[in-house]
Amino acid sequence: MKTSPNVILILTDDPGYSATGCYGTQKARTPNIDCLAAEDVIFTDFRIAASICSPSRTALLTGAYPQRAGFYRGINPNRTARWFLDLHPDEITLAEHFRQQGNATHLVSKWHFGKEPKFFDDAKVFAKTLLDRLTQLYTQRVISLIRDQVKGKNPIFLYYAHNNPHTPHQAGRKFRGPSWRRDAGTRLKSIGQMMTTLQETGAAEHTIVIHTSDNEPTINRYAKPFRGTKYVTFKGAPCPVYFSLAGGDQQGDRFQCERQCYGRLPEVI
16 A cells, blocks of 8 residues: 555536436436445535635645635636636645655646646646547546556645536537436446556555535536535535545545535645
């Protein structure tokens, strides 16, 4: 076993509190997420820092209030032309903390923190591809990183920030399934393939997997039993979160104590 565990942080985009079976939906089958939840830990009262994408993600990765870290509102092309909206270059992210501890750090999928040069290390981070191929490419990359880690010496920190089920929607044929939207099925099957790879390679015994979301959905029926949506802060904008602990034996423990996304930074470190 490595001296430090691998940590995989999966952040999904607008999925909804009740969009999976373990959180109450009866309209779709979500076996990959339900399995993850059944084996480990679920937090049923997890609160995010903002009800929109970039500020929420900023708080999760820095442990800081998003307003202080450079995001007092969501980012889009129209706003960046009028206001400075970038992750502040002085902020220290989870990736930087893990790198100091010897973890190799990786990002797969969505960035959405602006274009501050410090965070790119001159690497090619933007590429055009067909929408229905994105999840296939994400999954290939994630599986490759896991297999490479098993062969190597250093643990990894992987930030897998899937863009689904946010619009636009287009599922690849290999990933379509009976989830609440076909594009969401691509994400769920991708996570299932990732978890299978962790088990097959033996990496699961020294890997912590955290699965959560950036904010609530745009349609309230996927946020039940709460009354809010994206952009709204009723009940503190609750989101689902699952912890799969390395070598743990929690077997589906449910915790109802209130947890804030700011607290994830010191806990996972």
